[in-house]
Amino acid sequence: MIDWPAVFEAELLRLGLQPGRARQLSEEATQEAADHAGTPADLFGPAHLYARHLVAELNAPDDQRGRQRYAPGPVFLSLAGVTKRYRRYTVFSGVDLTLRGGEVAAIVGANGCGKSTLLRICAGLTRPSSGAVRRTRRVGFVPQDGGTAGWLTAEEHFTLFGAAAGMVPGRARSTGVHLATRLAWRPSRRQRAQQLSGGTRQKLNLVLGELHAPDLLLLDEPYQGFDQGTYLDFWQQVFAWRDAGRAVVVVTHLLHDLQNVDHVLDLGGGGDR
């Protein structure tokens, strides 16, 4: 047992808690263990795991308590009969969706069935072969990879993407850092994007997609490379966006998330339907 309270406190900080709060929780845990006449490790298990568990518990939405879901808001995205073909090959056809603020849609299906293509059509980056797409003006798009510049730091990305959305640099930076903290990430001032791990670069992508407070968020497998704890954080974040009245579209291959989403677009096994 090295120093349980110190490890616990450091992990709480890494997960985005304020220093004073982390210190207080660490002292309390030590005191509680003393009440049980044991060590913190005996009572709570390994410090870093208990820290993650505690933060997840404290952040968990209290839907067990019958929390009110907000009534769906205005339509932020609508697809009618959207079809994509490459020459004679039909990737998908006749996709319909009406997505309102306060709703989540999931795009699922096997690899190669066009999930990312459909998301790009939602974003207006790819034209459908036929069908109609209407979307709100304020859209955030988080691609599967790319979208970041390897030689820039996280804060430089915040400034650059903020400028594109008309935000002044200071506000873009502080917003970016704040959003990063909610994903259990503290951007370092010097580290360039190419030095970040794959999971952290995905967090950077997520923050950039959300920086200008879009009404519609389009996310392409943004948790790839995330560890388990961060993956949970990600879905909590999706539901927090939803509860803030935004519309969210997530491309996912993990089916166990689908019980909590409002719309499922199943593109099936891919092609030729």
Next chain:
Amino acid sequence: MMSRPWLHGFLDLCLLAMLRERADYGYGLSQRLAAAGVADVPGGTLYPALLRLEQQGLALPSWGPSETGPRRKYYAITPAGIDVLTGQADEWSRFRDGVDSLLAAAVQTVHREQR
């Protein structure tokens, strides 16, 4: 003793009920839960639940002296906590009555089959 997956849904209710009776600290509450035969709650489950009650404004912490260490965190139920307790107690009795009626029917069937 209740198995853990069940307990998770009812722990808050049990904690609020005990705090309604009197303010208490973590270890005291875990002793009372065990003595009532409800559960042997691990610390890693109990303390996060108490912090959640605090965060939701259902329980109010205060610091009191202890025999063993420097100080101890006591929780008292708030008016909002009493409201939640009342609502959840109703839900619990409906749930318990429902399970009881299903079990009673099952027991009767077993009896008939054994005859």
